[in-house]
Amino acid sequence: MADEKDYYSILGVSKNATKDEIKKAYRELAKKYHPDLHPENRKEYEEKFKEISEAYEVLMDDDKRRIYDQYGSEGVKFGPQGFDWNNFTHYDDIQDLFNQFFKNMGFGSIFEDERQNIRFVVNIDLKDAYNGTTKNISYEREVICPDCNGTGAKNGKTRKCPTCNGTGQVRNVRSMGFMQYVSVQPCPACNGRGYIIEEKCPRCKGKGKIIVKENLEVNIPKGADDGLNLRIRGKGPGSKNGNGDLIITIHVNQDPVYKRDGDDLYTEIDIPFTKAALGTEISLEHISGENLNIKIPPGTQPGEIIRIKNKGMPKFNSRGYGDLLIKINVTIPKNLTQRQRELLMELDNEPERKGFFHSRFK
Ligand SMILES: [Zn+2]
Numbered sequence: 001m002a003d004e005k006d007y008y009s010i011l012g013v014s015k016n017a018t019k020d021e022i023k024k025a026y027r028e029l030a031k032k033y034h035p036d037l038h039p040e041n042r043k044e045y046e047e048k049f050k051e052i053s054e055a056y057e058v059l060m061d062d063d064k065r066r067i068y069d070q071y072g073s074e075g076v077k078f079g080p081q082g083f084d085w086n087n088f089t090h091y092d093d094i095q096d097l098f099n100q101f102f103k104n105m106g107f108g109s110i111f112e113d114e115r116q117n118i119r120f121v122v123n124i125d126l127k128d129a130y131n132g133t134t135k136n137i138s139y140e141r142e143v144i145c146p147d148c149n150g151t152g153a154k155n156g157k158t159r160k161c162p163t164c165n166g167t168g169q170v171r172n173v174r175s176m177g178f179m180q181y182v183s184v185q186p187c188p189a190c191n192g193r194g195y196i197i198e199e200k201c202p203r204c205k206g207k208g209k210i211i212v213k214e215n216l217e218v219n220i221p222k223g224a225d226d227g228l229n230l231r232i233r234g235k236g237p238g239s240k241n242g243n244g245d246l247i248i249t250i251h252v253n254q255d256p257v258y259k260r261d262g263d264d265l266y267t268e269i270d271i272p273f274t275k276a277a278l279g280t281e282i283s284l285e286h287i288s289g290e291n292l293n294i295k296i297p298p299g300t301q302p303g304e305i306i307r308i309k310n311k312g313m314p315k316f317n318s319r320g321y322g323d324l325l326i327k328i329n330v331t332i333p334k335n336l337t338q339r340q341r342e343l344l345m346e347l348d349n350e351p352e353r354k355g356f357f358h359s360r361f362k
Pocket residue numbers: 145146147148149150151152153201202203204205206207208209
């Protein structure tokens with residue numbers, strides 16, 4: 001585990017930190033590390049900022065935190081490239097932070113691109129993740145009104161706004177002591193458009209955008225892991241700068257039998273101690289649906305792990321499979337029949353008898 005990350009120490013919180021403590025620590029660090037505050041070594045702070053955000057993303061999510069506590073950061077895979085801003089679901093937390101601390105300072109720009117996308121969470125079962133699946137999703141998105149080309153004016157007919165002279169912005173200058181604050185705001189006369197609409201476009205009622213319903217069939221590839229983001233270009237909200245993307249985040253439901261760790265699958269089976277001692281063969285329904293015959297060798301110990309090559313998850317975006325690891329739990333009967341009791345007594349006495357024999361015939 002070369003890339004193992006300690007999310008707790010990254011945020012400087014204890015292993016049993018509450019969400020409030022995590023949030024507080026993150027806010028402090030976000031203020032300190034924001035790349036816009038460090039133009040001289042911006043790249044370095046972008047990385048730091050991303051790192052604390054990754055830690056925050058994991059520790060604020062109960063599922064992800066549990067997996068992380070159990071399996072480490074390797075268990076919380078954010079797709080093949082690792083964590084990126086598409087995986088970050090707490091923009092609102094940060095937005096709020098920036099509004100509070102960095103008002104009118106032009107912060108938060110790194111998220112602007114992301115906010116033009118539509119995010120969708122699709123729940124699938126582990127079985128679907130194994131086999132690959134398709135999901136139909138319906139959603140609504142805003143697109144530029146084709147009738148007025150987004151102007152909001154009937155047939156696109158507009159005239160330049162005299163208040164802002166077509167710029168769409170007005171400047172406000174405010175003085176406090178010897179300091180002058182200049183803020184640029186959208187022109188109130190034209191709502192920041194820069195032009196005046198004589199007659200509203202009937203289709204979009206002057207908004208310049210219309211809502212369209214989308215129905216998409218999304219292919220979820222084999223091996224898709226929890227937290228994987230699938231980006232469908234151009235299917236997000238429309239704007240003057242083009243269409244945003246639809247980002248589908250895969251959430252894999254917990255399976256009652258199999259647990260996943262990277263490409264490997266884990267399960268446990270119970271066998272009676274007699275079978276563990278004598279060896280046996282058991283049938284196990286694999287996540288693929290097929291039946292596996294598992295050989296339990298004689299003398300199998302409690303907690304022993306049987307590894308079956310290539311029966312784990314299919315590797316995402318690659319060939320091959322992980323392994324299946326089966327932990328053997330050995331069960332001891334709580335109540336014995338008379339016959340079982342006699343047999344066990346006999347077994348229990350065996351070493352003594354042997355000793356008796358040895359001494360007698362020496
Ligand atoms: Zn229109």
